Amino acid sequence: MSTELRRYLGHPGLAVGTAILVLLVMITLVAGWIAPHSPLKTDMANTLAPMSTSHWLGTDQFGRDVLSRIIMGTRVSIQVAFAVVALSLSAGTIVGALAGFAGGWTERITVIIIDILLAFPGFLLALALVAARGSSLESVIVGVSIAFTPRVAAVMRSVVLTIKPRPFIEASRAIGLTELRILLRHVIPNAMPPVIVIATVSAATAILAEAGLSFLGLGVQPPTPTWGNIISDGNPLITTNPWISLSAGFCIALAVIAFNLLGDGLRDTLDPRMRQQTGARML
Amino acid sequence: MLRHLGRCFVHLAVAVAGIVTVAFFLMRAIPGDPAAYMLGDYATADALARLRGQLGLDRSVLEQYALFVARAVRGDLGSSVVTGQAALTEILDSLPASAALAVLGLLIAILIGVPLGIASAVRQGTWLDVAIMLAALAGISFPVFWLGLAAILILSHGLDLFPALGSSGSEDLLTRLHHLALPALVLGFSVSAYIARLTRSAMLEVLGQDYVRVARAMGIPERRILYKLALRNALIPILAVIGVTFAWSLGNAILIEVVFSRPGLGSTLLKAILARDYQLVQAGVLILATAVVVTNTVLDVVYGVIDPRLRSG
Numbered sequence: 259m260s261t262e263l264r265r266y267l268g269h270p271g272l273a274v275g276t277a278i279l280v281l282l283v284m285i286t287l288v289a290g291w292i293a294p295h296s297p298l299k300t301d302m303a304n305t306l307a308p309m310s311t312s313h314w315l316g317t318d319q320f321g322r323d324v325l326s327r328i329i330m331g332t333r334v335s336i337q338v339a340f341a342v343v344a345l346s347l348s349a350g351t352i353v354g355a356l357a358g359f360a361g362g363w364t365e366r367i368t369v370i371i372i373d374i375l376l377a378f379p380g381f382l383l384a385l386a387l388v389a390a391r392g393s394s395l396e397s398v399i400v401g402v403s404i405a406f407t408p409r410v411a412a413v414m415r416s417v418v419l420t421i422k423p424r425p426f427i428e429a430s431r432a433i434g435l436t437e438l439r440i441l442l443r444h445v446i447p448n449a450m451p452p453v454i455v456i457a458t459v460s461a462a463t464a465i466l467a468e469a470g471l472s473f474l475g476l477g478v479q480p481p482t483p484t485w486g487n488i489i490s491d492g493n494p495l496i497t498t499n500p501w502i503s504l505s506a507g508f509c510i511a512l513a514v515i516a517f518n519l520l521g522d523g524l525r526d527t528l529d530p531r532m533r534q535q536t537g538a539r540m541l
Numbered sequence: 542m543l544r545h546l547g548r549c550f551v552h553l554a555v556a557v558a559g560i561v562t563v564a565f566f567l568m569r570a571i572p573g574d575p576a577a578y579m580l581g582d583y584a585t586a587d588a589l590a591r592l593r594g595q596l597g598l599d600r601s602v603l604e605q606y607a608l609f610v611a612r613a614v615r616g617d618l619g620s621s622v623v624t625g626q627a628a629l630t631e632i633l634d635s636l637p638a639s640a641a642l643a644v645l646g647l648l649i650a651i652l653i654g655v656p657l658g659i660a661s662a663v664r665q666g667t668w669l670d671v672a673i674m675l676a677a678l679a680g681i682s683f684p685v686f687w688l689g690l691a692a693i694l695i696l697s698h699g700l701d702l703f704p705a706l707g708s709s710g711s712e713d714l715l716t717r718l719h720h721l722a723l724p725a726l727v728l729g730f731s732v733s734a735y736i737a738r739l740t741r742s743a744m745l746e747v748l749g750q751d752y753v754r755v756a757r758a759m760g761i762p763e764r765r766i767l768y769k770l771a772l773r774n775a776l777i778p779i780l781a782v783i784g785v786t787f788a789w790s791l792g793n794a795i796l797i798e799v800v801f802s803r804p805g806l807g808s809t810l811l812k813a814i815l816a817r818d819y820q821l822v823q824a825g826v827l828i829l830a831t832a833v834v835v836t837n838t839v840l841d842v843v844y845g846v847i848d849p850r851l852r853s854g
Contacts, residue, residue, distance in 0.1 A: 370559065373556065379788040379829060391571075496698075497694065510682075510687065
């Protein structure tokens with residue numbers, strides 16, 4: 259086993275976080291096969307059934323199997339997490355790196371724009387964008403990504419600023435590399451570790467944001483199950499059938515914990531200097 | 542000090558100008574005709590034309606922007622298409638309930654989070670540290686609206702300690718506080734996890750500094766090092782955390798209000814979104830973001846007072 263891999267597995271948080279995440283991704287891939295019932299099939303003769311061997315988590319007010327709905331809901335959350343990371347990581351990296359590397363007015367104007375976007379509570383910005391674009395998986399992903407991009411860009415820029423004056427950049431210039439090549443081959447790869455940490459934490463926050471939007475009825479629309487709208491469906495039944503909302507909440511927490519453990523662990527192993535940037539869900 | 546103040550206010554002015562701009566473009570994010578979007582399928586041609594005229598939709602984007610800014614400066618953020626009231630009035634009317642929730646929640650969060658964060662940093666690596674950090678990890682990972690439901694189930698339904706829903710229209714301050722207590726506790730618990738994590742890392746950062754090592758080498762008692770040196774220097778990052786979490790508390794207050802069926806900005810915004818009353822949404826977002834930058838400016842000024850090094854920064 260390589261030392262890198264051993265160090266990775268030796269970090270309890272990283273190992274546990276990765277294990278949970280692999281499990282969730284696997285569930286996402288085979289959700290259709292492992293769900294015991296159809297998540298959409300209503301059964302009005304069997305509504306609000308208690309936990310039993312045929313319905314492990316009981317049924318909801320339309321007689322739908324809660325466990326199957328939760329399994330299918332994994333899909334939406336994991337999709338949103340990965341899509342938001344992909345979008346905000348690429349957009350934020352490009353904007354932040356260009357601003358930090360170019361300097362001058364480009365940088366100043368970019369910084370002002372980033373600062374302004376950061377003033378908006380992220381959840382609120384996502385909420386307003388989803389309200390304008392209409393509720394769908396795509397608008398949730400776009401809305402949350404737009405809320406995150408300035409955070410990634412801000413980190414990227416500040417890291418690039420520390421790399422720019424280092425001797426190897428000057429050396430690359432001296433041997434005649436073009437600015438674009440220096441940026442792509444030397445600056446961005448060296449700036450990635452802290453940005454990857456932020457991106458991992460963003461995934462955790464994205465799951466919470468999606469759940470919040472779904473809970474308010476503004477996310478992916480019913481009858482498609484999402485963890486957020488399962489909690490919302492269970493909300494009026496919280497005193498009589500608490501397991502509907504509670505179990506969906508546990509799933510959200512499990513996914514968010516996985517990404518947070520991964521983020522904390524990556525911070526410790528990739529970049530020990532960044533320890534002060536603690537914490538997920540800066541939404 | 543005056544220069545520091547001046548710089549803070551220039552920042553504030555730029556930020557508010559930016560927020561107004563973003564709020565303007567939010568409306569443009571609506572696909573198609575915003576007027577048709579807001580008035581729905583059964584709008585009369587007359588009403589559509591009137592709203593388009595009011596929004597300036599028949600003019601160029603630049604003119605629309607100028608119109609929007611000119612109105613915003615005068616405090617005119619349009620009006621609700623549902624109630625016909627000025628959007629600003631509607632938002633400001635629902636703001637106090639949310640602000641009370643956010644501020645009380647944040648206070649509870651500071652009271653729980655800061656001591657726990659310090660304890661965990663001072664006892665780094667012990668079971669206490671591990672226990673606090675695991676609890677904090679759980680705290681930042683459960684959705685706040687879910688915590689609200691769990692609290693209703695346990696504290697209100699199970700133990701009957703608090704009323705579950707509503708805000709009570711009662712004039713009696715104690716009754717009102719009683720209704721506010723549970724939502725504020727939930728918000729405070731959720732935010733405290735975040736504050737504890739950041740306080741811990743701020744403290745660890747300071748405790749690792751050379752001057753702390755020197756103080757230890759000089760034989761200064763640990764208690765004195767902690768309170769005189771470390772805590773005072775960790776105060777700035779901790780204050781910064783509180784500034785950041787304020788924005789976040791406001792966002793979460795919206796979700797909590799829905800769980801507890803409390804009136805406030807959250808329910809006003811949600812109603813506006815469902816009714817496609819977008820000028821009201823726009824005004825709400827604008828006011829909340831402005832509240833955040835004003836808070837941050839106040840904190841910036843405070844940093845300058847606490848730490849002279851930051852005045853020149």
